Amino acid sequence: MTGEVVALPNIQPDRLQFIKTETPKAPPPSQSLMFGHTFTDHMLTIPWSSLEGWGVPKIEPYGPLSLEPSCTVLHYAQTIFEGMKAYRDEHGKVTLFRPDMNMKRMNTSAARIALPTFNGDAFLDLIKKLIHAERDWIPREPGHSLYIRPTMIGTQKFIGVAPPSEALLFVICSPVGPYYPDGFKPIALYGTTEYIRAAPGGTGAYKLGVNYAPGVMPQKQAAKMGYAQNLWLHGPEHYLTEVGTMNMFVVLKKNDGTIELVTPPLDGMILPGVTRDSVLALARGHASGSYKISDLPDKLVVSERPITMVEIQEAEASGALVELFGSGTAAVISPVNRIGYLGKDIHIPTGEDGMGPVSRPIWTELVGRQMGTIPSDWSVPVTA
Numbered sequence: 001m002t003g004e005v006v007a008l009p010n011i012q013p014d015r016l017q018f019i020k021t022e023t024p025k026a027p028p029p030s031q032s033l034m035f036g037h038t039f040t041d042h043m044l045t046i047p048w049s050s051l052e053g054w055g056v057p058k059i060e061p062y063g064p065l066s067l068e069p070s071c072t073v074l075h076y077a078q079t080i081f082e083g084m085k086a087y088r089d090e091h092g093k094v095t096l097f098r099p100d101m102n103m104k105r106m107n108t109s110a111a112r113i114a115l116p117t118f119n120g121d122a123f124l125d126l127i128k129k130l131i132h133a134e135r136d137w138i139p140r141e142p143g144h145s146l147y148i149r150p151t152m153i154g155t156q157k158f159i160g161v162a163p164p165s166e167a168l169l170f171v172i173c174s175p176v177g178p179y180y181p182d183g184f185k186p187i188a189l190y191g192t193t194e195y196i197r198a199a200p201g202g203t204g205a206y207k208l209g210v211n212y213a214p215g216v217m218p219q220k221q222a223a224k225m226g227y228a229q230n231l232w233l234h235g236p237e238h239y240l241t242e243v244g245t246m247n248m249f250v251v252l253k254k255n256d257g258t259i260e261l262v263t264p265p266l267d268g269m270i271l272p273g274v275t276r277d278s279v280l281a282l283a284r285g286h287a288s289g290s291y292k293i294s295d296l297p298d299k300l301v302v303s304e305r306p307i308t309m310v311e312i313q314e315a316e317a318s319g320a321l322v323e324l325f326g327s328g329t330a331a332v333i334s335p336v337n338r339i340g341y342l343g344k345d346i347h348i349p350t351g352e353d354g355m356g357p358v359s360r361p362i363w364t365e366l367v368g369r370q371m372g373t374i375p376s377d378w379s380v381p382v383t384a
């Protein structure tokens with residue numbers, strides 16, 4: 001047996017055990033939903049160990065996990081997560097939006113903190129089975145969805161900093177309403193020069209639990225000053241990076257009337273958002289003439305390039321600043337109307353209905369593709 005490499009089992013959907021809850025709950029009225037507070041009846045769990053690989057997947061009643069106080073996640077933040085949504089169209093058809101990207105990103109996150117990687121197709125297969133089982137929890141009202149939270153934690157009983165020999169992959173689901181139930185409400189940002197979210201060579205480009213707790217206190221401070229979120233800046237040049245936990249886009253108008261859509265490049269400090277990628281793909285398709293998005297300006301260029309606060313200030317002064325917005329799964333598009341920076345406020349136009357001339361048509365297209373009113377390869381059916 002010396003030198004023989006035995007491949008350990010990957011995730012095996014055909015071994016799924018389904019343990020149904022004996023106390024099913026009734027989903028609460030959709031109007032009462034608050035983001036991330038309500039969970040469905042079941043969860044998916046898949047254990048892993050370095051000796052046996054991926055174990056038996058279970059869909060079981062939602063409930064507490066049993067963890068030893070010594071386990072690695074509780075000490076060294078060995079935890080990663082994803083965020084995706086399942087939508088239900090008016091005919092009852094359930095879909096996910098570009099879930100392959102979430103599977104890829106979760107594997108990238110796992111590898112970054114030495115958690116085990118997995119077969120993304122097999123995991124997605126099991127996630128679909130969970131969503132199918134919980135399909136009555138997907139609210140029917142427009143703009144509502146089921147938020148899916150895949151998570152992986154290190155569970156080895158060991159107070160040492162090392163790759164864990166045991167891990168748990170699990171998925172919970174939460175019915176959610178629209179982020180902006182009463183129409184788009186632009187938010188104000190605090191351009192913080194005291195704190196950072198990410199640094200070169202760090203972990204900003206991965207969806208690791210460790211990236212989020214340090215942002216809570218600065219967010220509270222920003223809120224005290226009347227700003228909804230931090231605008232995270234980088235370096236002495238104050239490059240714009242991200243908005244709270246969203247990617248960031250700026251729209252500028254050039255002298256010849258061309259509209260430029262700018263977002264910072266994936267330089268290792270930016271989380272590669274699925275929404276970011278979708279906004280870029282739609283805008284590039286339109287700019288190249290291969291796909292027409294109605295009402296989006298025709299003279300459009302799309303740039304992934306660094307942009308500094310000085311450039312934002314100059315654009316405000318010259319009237320070239322058209323709009324600024326955040327993008328992410330939870331809110332889709334979040335318009336920004338103000339940035340507090342070095343003791344002054346920069347004012348950003350938001351258009352008459354809360355959204356600007358680039359974000360509005362892109363949002364309409366994106367939401368249409370997510371909800372199934374616009375046919376798209378990005379929309380993936382969930383069946384039994």
Ligand SMILES: *Cc1c(COP(=O)(O)O)cnc(C)c1O
Nearest residue numbers: 245246247271273274275328329
């Ligand atoms: C999740 C996340 C995003 C947005 O990613 P989506 O895939 O579009 O939801 C952006 N920035 C940070 C820091 C995030 O955690």
